[in-house]
Every structure is written in structure tokens, then in C-alpha cells.
Amino acid sequence: MDYMLLAYSPEGAWTREEWLACTAASGRICDELRSQGRFHAAAPLHPVATAASVRVRAGRTLVTAGPFAETTEQLGGFFLIAVPGLDDAIAIAARLPSAGKGTVEIRPVQALAGLPDFRCASPPADGAVRYMLLCYDDETYWTSVGATALQAAQAEAAALTRRLAQCGQFVAASPLHGVASATSVRVRQGRRIVTDGPFAETREFLGGYHLVDVRDLNEAIAIAAQHPGARQGTVEVRRVVDLSALSGPAA
Amino acid sequence: MSDAIADLYRDQHRRVLAAVLSLVGDFELAEDAVQEAFLAATAQWPSAGVPANPVAWLVSTARFTAIDAIRRRQTQRALEPELAARIAAIQAANGAVSAREIADDQLRLILTCCHPALDQQVQVALTLREVCGLTTEAIAAAFMVAPAALAQRIVRGKAKIRDAGIAFAIPGPEDLPVRIDAILAVCYLVFNEGYAASSGELHLRPDLCLEAIRLCRLLAELHPDAETAGLLALMLFHDARRATRTDAAGDLVLLADQDRRRWDQARIAEARAWLARAMAAEPVGSYTIQAAIVGLHASAPTAAATDWAGIVAWYDALLLAAPSPIVALNRAVAIAERDGPAVALPLLEALAPDLQARHLYHATRGDLLRRCGRRDESIAAYAQALDLAGQEPERRFLARRLRELRDAGS
Numbered sequence: 203m204d205y206m207l208l209a210y211s212p213e214g215a216w217t218r219e220e221w222l223a224c225t226a227a228s229g230r231i232c233d234e235l236r237s238q239g240r241f242h243a244a245a246p247l248h249p250v251a252t253a254a255s256v257r258v259r260a261g262r263t264l265v266t267a268g269p270f271a272e273t274t275e276q277l278g279g280f281f282l283i284a285v286p287g288l289d290d291a292i293a294i295a296a297r298l299p300s301a302g303k304g305t306v307e308i309r310p311v312q313a314l315a316g317l318p319d320f321r322c323a324s325p326p327a328d329g330a331v332r333y334m335l336l337c338y339d340d341e342t343y344w345t346s347v348g349a350t351a352l353q354a355a356q357a358e359a360a361a362l363t364r365r366l367a368q369c370g371q372f373v374a375a376s377p378l379h380g381v382a383s384a385t386s387v388r389v390r391q392g393r394r395i396v397t398d399g400p401f402a403e404t405r406e407f408l409g410g411y412h413l414v415d416v417r418d419l420n421e422a423i424a425i426a427a428q429h430p431g432a433r434q435g436t437v438e439v440r441r442v443v444d445l446s447a448l449s450g451p452a453a
Numbered sequence: 454m455s456d457a458i459a460d461l462y463r464d465q466h467r468r469v470l471a472a473v474l475s476l477v478g479d480f481e482l483a484e485d486a487v488q489e490a491f492l493a494a495t496a497q498w499p500s501a502g503v504p505a506n507p508v509a510w511l512v513s514t515a516r517f518t519a520i521d522a523i524r525r526r527q528t529q530r531a532l533e534p535e536l537a538a539r540i541a542a543i544q545a546a547n548g549a550v551s552a553r554e555i556a557d558d559q560l561r562l563i564l565t566c567c568h569p570a571l572d573q574q575v576q577v578a579l580t581l582r583e584v585c586g587l588t589t590e591a592i593a594a595a596f597m598v599a600p601a602a603l604a605q606r607i608v609r610g611k612a613k614i615r616d617a618g619i620a621f622a623i624p625g626p627e628d629l630p631v632r633i634d635a636i637l638a639v640c641y642l643v644f645n646e647g648y649a650a651s652s653g654e655l656h657l658r659p660d661l662c663l664e665a666i667r668l669c670r671l672l673a674e675l676h677p678d679a680e681t682a683g684l685l686a687l688m689l690f691h692d693a694r695r696a697t698r699t700d701a702a703g704d705l706v707l708l709a710d711q712d713r714r715r716w717d718q719a720r721i722a723e724a725r726a727w728l729a730r731a732m733a734a735e736p737v738g739s740y741t742i743q744a745a746i747v748g749l750h751a752s753a754p755t756a757a758a759t760d761w762a763g764i765v766a767w768y769d770a771l772l773l774a775a776p777s778p779i780v781a782l783n784r785a786v787a788i789a790e791r792d793g794p795a796v797a798l799p800l801l802e803a804l805a806p807d808l809q810a811r812h813l814y815h816a817t818r819g820d821l822l823r824r825c826g827r828r829d830e831s832i833a834a835y836a837q838a839l840d841l842a843g844q845e846p847e848r849r850f851l852a853r854r855l856r857e858l859r860d861a862g863s
Contacts, residue, residue, distance in 0.1 A: 203618040287620035288570060289628075310617050382609060383616035385570040394631075396569035398613070 204242065204311035205291040206378055206411065207281040210401045211304025212274060213249050221246075224299040225445065228279070231297055235283055240290075243322035243374055243413065246279040246443040247334060254419060254439045256426035263427040270338045270436040271404055275304050277440070280334070280411075282311070282322070282374065288385065295387040296394045305401040308385045309408065312377040316360040318367035320374040325446065326415040332373065332442040333422040335412040339435030340405055341380055355430040359410070362428055366414060371425070373413035381407040406435050413442070457503065458495055465508050466491070467586050471562040472508075472555050473515045475621040480583070480611045482519050490515035508555065559584075560675040561621045563668075566610075567636045568619050575610040576639050582607055584671075585664050595661050596646065633676065637684050637740065640669045644688050648695075662692050673727075679734030682727045683741030689724035690747040693717040705850045709756035721751045739775035742767055761791040778807035782817060794824040812841035816851060823858065832858050 216224065225246055235241035250269040257264045269276065278300065285291050288308065295306040326332045344352045356377060366372035384400040400407060409431065416422045419439065426437035466487070473490075474483040490511045504510040520540055566579040577596075581587045587595075593603035613619070624632055647661025669685045697711040728748055731741040746767045753759040768784035781804055789797035798821045801814075808814035819834035832855060839851040 205618075287618040287622070288568075289620060289622065289624060291618075292570070293628075308617075379616040383613050385617060398570055398572040398575070 203287065204282065204284050204376065205288075206309045206311055206376075207283065207291065207295050207298070208277055208307040208309065208401070208408070209279045209281070209298060209300035209304065210273075210275040210307060211278055211300050213276050213278065215303055224303075225443075227299050228281075229445070231294065232281070235294070240284050242282040242284060242320060244279070244281040244283075245332070245334075245445065247277060248441040248443060250276045250440075252441060254423055256423055256432050256437045256439060257435075258427055258432040263423075263432075265423055270336070270406065270438045273402055273404070275401065277336070278304075279443075292385065292387055292394075292396055296389055301387050301389045304388075306387045307401045308387065309378040309381075310383050312379050314356060314360060314377055316357070317363055317375060318372050321372070322374050322413070326444075327370065330415040330417065332413060332415050332444070333419075334440045334442055335414065335422065335426050335429065336408055336438040336440060337410045337412070337429060337431035337435065338406040338438060339409045339431050341407060341409070343434050344409075358430045362425070363412070366412075366425065371414050371416055371421075373415055375410070375412040377410040378408060409435070455495065455499075458491065458498065461494075461507055461511075462491055465511070467562075467584060468555050468559060469508060469511045469515065470583070471558040472512045473519065475558040475561045476512075476516055477519045477523075478621055479615060482522055483515070486515040486519040486522065487511070489518045493518075512555075556675050557623065558621075559671070561623055563636055563672065563675070564623060564632055565614060565619060565621050567632070567639050568614070569632070569635050570617060570619060571610055571613060573639070573642070575606050575613075576635070577642060578603055578606040579610040580636075580639050580668065581643065581664065585668055587664065591660075595658055630678075633672075633678060633681065636672060637669070637680060640665045640672070640684060641688075641740070643668070644691075648691060659695060662688070662695065666692060677730075679731045680738040680740050683731035683738055683744050686724045686727035686731055687740050687744035687747060689720050689727065690744060690751050693720035693724065693751065699846065703846055704853075705846045708750060713754065716751065724748065724751070736774070737770070739771060742771045742774055746771070759790065761787055765791050778804050779813070782808060782814065786817060789821055789824070794821040797821055798825065810841065812838040812843075812847070812851075814838075815841065819854070823854075828858060828862055 228244065228246075232241055232244050253267075253269045255266045255268065255270045257266075281294070281298070283291065283294060285294065288310070291308045295301055295308055298306055300306055344355075359375070359377075363372050363375050381400050384398075386397045386399060386401050388395045388397075412425070412429070414422060414425055416425065419441070422439045422441075426432055426439050429437050431437055469490070470483060470487050473487055474480065477483050477486070493514050494507070494511060498504075523540055563580065563584050566583055567576045571579070578592055581592045581595075582589060589604050589607065590600050593600040596603070623629070643661050644665035647658040647663075647665065666685065666688050669681060669688060673681045673685055693716050694708075694711060696717070697713075697715050698706055700706055724744070725748065728741070728744050731737070731744065734741070737745075746764055749760050749763050749767070764787045765784065768780065768787055771780050772784060782801065785797045785801040785804070788800060798818075801818055801821060804814065815834045815838035819831045819838060822828075822831035822834055835851055835855045835858065839848060839855065842848045842851055
């Protein structure tokens with residue numbers, strides 16, 4: 203099964219050195235997972251101050267600066283992994299430095315037919331920048347409109363990924379299982395704390411993600427506005443940290 | 454014949470389900486398949502005779518039923534490689550299941566129902582439903598929630614197990630102790646809910662106590678471990694006193710006032726045997742220490758003959774193993790018995806920052822003040838306890854104490 207591990211922590215809690223050490227430690231775990239065939243993708247994200255939130259209402263695209271919701275802990279990075287079951291995902295989450303400082307939320311990835319092949323392993327082409335589009339929506343909306351409407355929206359999102367693949371912009375994308383399937387992992391005083399549910403209770407939850415390679419933020423926003431989720435919820439656009447460009451001893 | 458199958462259903466249904474579940478990994482599929490297997494037995498055994506190993510026959514029949522069901526799903530939808538892989542895995546599993554394998558399957562089922570990624574309320578509901586075989590209505594009644602709400606909890610739990618990929622598996626030795634702890638926590642929570650309901654009139658719900666004891670006994674068989682034995686001893690010691698904890702009017706009877714001749718000596722003997730096993734472990738765990746404390750109470754022929762020095766020593770150990778303000782409160786109560794209320798009072802009052810929102814703190818303080826002859830302060834403390842108490846028999850007990858104190862002064 204594929205799992206999305208979302209690392210939440212207060213951005214202010216990390217010094218530059220700690221952040222670099224965390225990135226290096228996470229990188230070693232990724233290398234290990236890669237060698238076991240359990241790895242799809244992982245990266246830190248640029249701070250939420252650089253985020254843009256995209257909504258489409260009544261046919262108009264509304265872009266606001268900042269994340270979709272103000273929270274005390276922010277999404278600082280993600281790990282997309284392929285492991286046999288939740289216990290394996292929990293074991294990996296507990297090893298991530300973020301679990302000691304904040305919370306790692308584990309979300310099972312939903313299988314969706316009709317997606318192009320992922321190309322997480324290849325870095326962005328020259329002149330391209332990688333962005334993560336985080337699709338937040340109100341799950342009760344989708345249960346109220348029924349399964350057919352949800353399937354139509356997923357088919358529309360899958361069609362968007364195929365268009366992106368044709369112009370070389372697609373990296374990866376998946377819907378996530380509902381937030382009821384979320385599990386949160388923290389490590390405090392060396393003890394692993396596993397709890398049912400997401401890291402924070404909000405009205406809108408992360409329902410899916412896209413990784414895209416684009417020229418700039420404007421292009422990422424334009425893609426976000428085409429996503430069916432932008433018409434109901436919010437698509438948060440976050441730039442992925444290019445680890446190859448990191449300077450310093452940890453790079 | 455149908456009686457024999459009914460008996461088998463009652464006694465073995467949960468074991469068969471556990472075995473099929475760990476093969477097919479899907480509650481709905483496994484439950485349907487087990488039902489069909491029992492129906493097949495009802496149809497075939499009267500003429501063909503009961504097979505040599507009926508449980509293995511049922512597991513094997515349910516297994517084929519489940520494979521058929523997966524195949525039917527597969528023709529309905531597009532070919533899903535996951536389903537094909539699952540059929541292959543079920544077919545590869547040896548149909549002849551041994552008793553040991555079924556025991557492991559039962560342990561897997563308990564571990565899955567008590568998985569820490571499930572909300573504890575969901576763990577309790579799933580365990581009572583799937584492991585103990587209680588009906589949704591019975592569980593809902595025991596926990597005083599609407600049956601629909603409880604059914605929803607079970608549905609949510611099964612959906613999470615399926616969607617989040619919680620495996621029906623026994624974890625490695627490094628993770629197993631923590632996972633066993635989670636099961637023990639569910640056992641104890643069920644027991645306590647039966648032993649002292651958190652609110653309302655019903656003080657004792659013996660069904661829940663017996664269910665918790667049965668579950669813990671099953672766990673002790675499946676996975677003999679010191680703390681499991683310790684918790685079993687603790688619950689058996691408590692349960693031995695059940696008949697004497699309330700009077701005919703349903704009012705609370707304090708330990709010191711209970712009729713010790715009516716304590717269940719067979720239960721106490723069994724508890725002692727489990728306690729002896731639990732004590733063999735090093736270091737002794739917190740359930741075992743609690744069982745040792747309750748065991749000393751159970752050994753005292755009269756309240757006055759209680760070994761309070763021994764009890765204080767065990768509370769010292771418990772404070773080290775599992776420090777909590779409630780443990781410290783109970784230690785202060787034991788010290789009051791050993792050294793007198795004046796010695797214990799400052800120890801208790803030091804706990805005020807943690808415990809002043811709990812009726813137990815004020816009731817205990819009221820009792821110590823009363824025994825120190827500080828009547829007015831005692832009345833004030835009992836009045837505060839009464840304000841905070843939610844359970845009816847407890848409220849009646851506190852109100853009675855207040856009346857006695859006020860009458861004594863007039």
C-alpha cells in the first residue's frame with residue numbers, strides 16, 4: 203500500500219542547523235527505503251509564508267497569500283512511501299526527526315485508475331521548479347453530493363494529470379483515503395505515541411495532492427485553478443525545496 | 454445434530470472467525486463466509502456426519518466461500534491485481550489449521566481490534582463485538598449509548614482497519630509489549646466500566662466485569678505474560694468482593710464495612726494463583742502491584758487486621774512504576790491507616806493542585822479531617838465532594854456522611 207506521511211511542526215521551532223540535520227537524517231531514511239523498493243518521493247516544503255491558496259468560486263479564480271488555514275504547526279515536508287501495511291508506515295514515521303518535534307500524520311493513498319506513470323525519481327528539467335498542490339476540501343460536501351459526483355471529480359482530476367503529463371509537467375498525484383483513516387505519530391521522551399485521527403481538527407482536510415514541474419508560481423496557480431477541488435475547497439500551492447541546491451555541510 | 458452445531462457456533466464461532474479473518478483480511482468478507490460455512494454445516498453434517506475436526510472444516514469451507522466472493526467481485530469490476538494476489542495468498546495458506554495457528558489468529562484479531570491507531574472507544578467496541586462476540590445492542594446498553602452510535606463506532610473501526618491497511622498480524626518482539634499493554638488497557642477499561650460506572654444510577658454491571666475477565670483469561674492463554682496474569686489477578690480479587698460492595702438498597706459499602714464472609718473465596722484463590730505467576734517477572738509491573746495491594750486486603754480476616762505496612766510498601770512501588778496523583782492519594786489513605794490521619798493529611802493536601810477537581814480528593818480529605826476531629830472543615834470538604842460527584846450511589850453515600858456529621862454537632 204502507498205502512504206503519504208505528512209510532517210507537521212511549528213516552523214519557528216527549528217534552527218537552520220536543526221533543519222539541515224533533520225533534512226539529512228530524513229534523506230538517509232529515504233535512501234534506505236529506496237534501496238528496499240519502498241520509496242516514491244519525499245521533500246521538505248518552503249515555509250507557509252511562501253504559500254498561495256487558490257479557490258475558484260462562481261467561475262472566478264481567487265488567490266490569497268499564505269496557507270489554506272492558520273495552524274500552530276505547519277506542514278513542513280512529505281514522504282510518499284510504499285509499504286505492506288500501517289504498522290510499517292508507523293515504524294518509519296516514528297524514525298523521522300519531525301515526529302520528535304511535531305507530528306507525522308499518516309494518510310493511506312487511495313488507488314485511482316487512469317493516472318500517468320509517476321516520475322518522482324527524475325529531478326525537474328532545467329528551468330523548471332517543483333511544486334506541491336495540496337487539495338483541501340470539506341469531506342462532508344462529497345458525502346452530501348454522493349459517490350457519482352465524487353467519481354466525476356476524480357475522473358476530471360485524472361484527466362488533468364494526463365494533460366500535465368503530455369506537456370511534461372506531471373510528477374505524481376493521488377487522492378488520499380478519508381481523514382477517518384488518518385493516524386498521527388509523535389515521539390516524546392523516546393516514547394512512541396500513536397493516535398487515531400489527523401494532527402489537527404479542521405473543517406477542511408487534505409484530500410489529495412499533485413506534484414508538478416512548472417516554470418514558476420503563476421503556472422502552478424493556473425494548474426491549481428483547473429483542479430476540480432478548487433471549486434469546492436482550497437488548493438494550497440507550496441514550493442518543494444530543491445535538496446540539490448542546499449548549501450552547507452548537510453547538503 | 455442441530456444442537457451440536459448450535460453448541461459449536463456458540464463455543465467456536467469467534468475462533469473460526471479469527472482464523473478466516475487472518476486469511477482474508479477483511480471483516481465483512483470473513484463474517485459472511487463464516488456464516489455461510491455454518492449454514493453449509495447445518496445442511497451437510499446431518500447426512501454426511503460431523504467431520505473429524507469440525508473447526509478446521511469450518512475454516513476451510515469459509516475460506517473457499519471467501520475466495521468465491523472475491524472472484525465474484527472481480528468479475529463485477531475491472532481486474533484488480535490486489536484481489537488476484539489476495540486469492541493466491543488465501544489458496545497458498547494451508548487449509549489444515551492447527552489449534553496453535555487458530556490461537557495465533559485469535560491473538561491477531563485481539564491485537565487488531567486494540568490497535569493504537571484506533572480510537573480507544575472504537576477499540577473497546579470492536580473487541581467486545583468481534584473478540585467477545587457481544588451483540589451491538591448489549592455493548593450499547595452496557596456503555597449507555599444509543600445502539601446506532603455504537604454500531605457507527607464499529608463501522609468506523611472496520612473502515613479504518615481496511616482503508617489504513619492495519620494488518621492482522623502479530624508484531625515483532627520489540628513492539629509486542631506495547632501492543633499487549635493496549636489490550637490490557639481495554640480489558641481494564643471494560644472491567645472498570647462494569648465495576649464503577651462513571652455516572653448514573655447503576656453501580657455495578659457484572660456482565661462487563663465478567664467479559665473483561667474472560668477476555669483477559671483468553672489473552673493469558675494465548676500470550677502468557679506477567680502483566681496479563683497481574684491484571685487478571687487484580688480483576689479477580691476485585692470481582693470476589695462484588696456481592697458485598699453495595700447493600701440491598703444499592704448503596705455503596707466501604708471496604709472496611711463489607712461482610713468478608715461473603716467474599717468469593719474460590720475467586721480469591723484463583724486470583725492468588727495468577728498473582729504468584731505475575732510476581733515471577735522482574736521488574737513487577739503496575740497491574741501486578743495493584744493486584745498485590747488488593748490481595749493483601751483480600752487476605753485480611755477483618756478490616757482491623759489489614760497489613761497496612763505491606764500496603765504502604767506496595768504503594769511506594771506503584772508510585773515508582775506508574776506515578777499518578779490518584780496513586781499518591783491511595784498511598785496517603787494507607788498511611789492514615791498505618792500512622793494515623795494527622796500524618797496522612799498533609800500528604801493528601803499536597804496533591805490539591807492535581808486533584809481538587811475530583812470528588813475523591815474532597816471525600817478523602819473530609820474523612821481524614823473527620824477522624825482528626827476537625828468537624829467544620831470536614832463538613833465543608835464533604836460538601837465539595839458532593840458537588841463534584843456524578844454517580845448516584847456515591848452521592849447518596851456522601852450525603853449520608855454529611856448528615857451524620859451535621860447531626861453529631863447539633
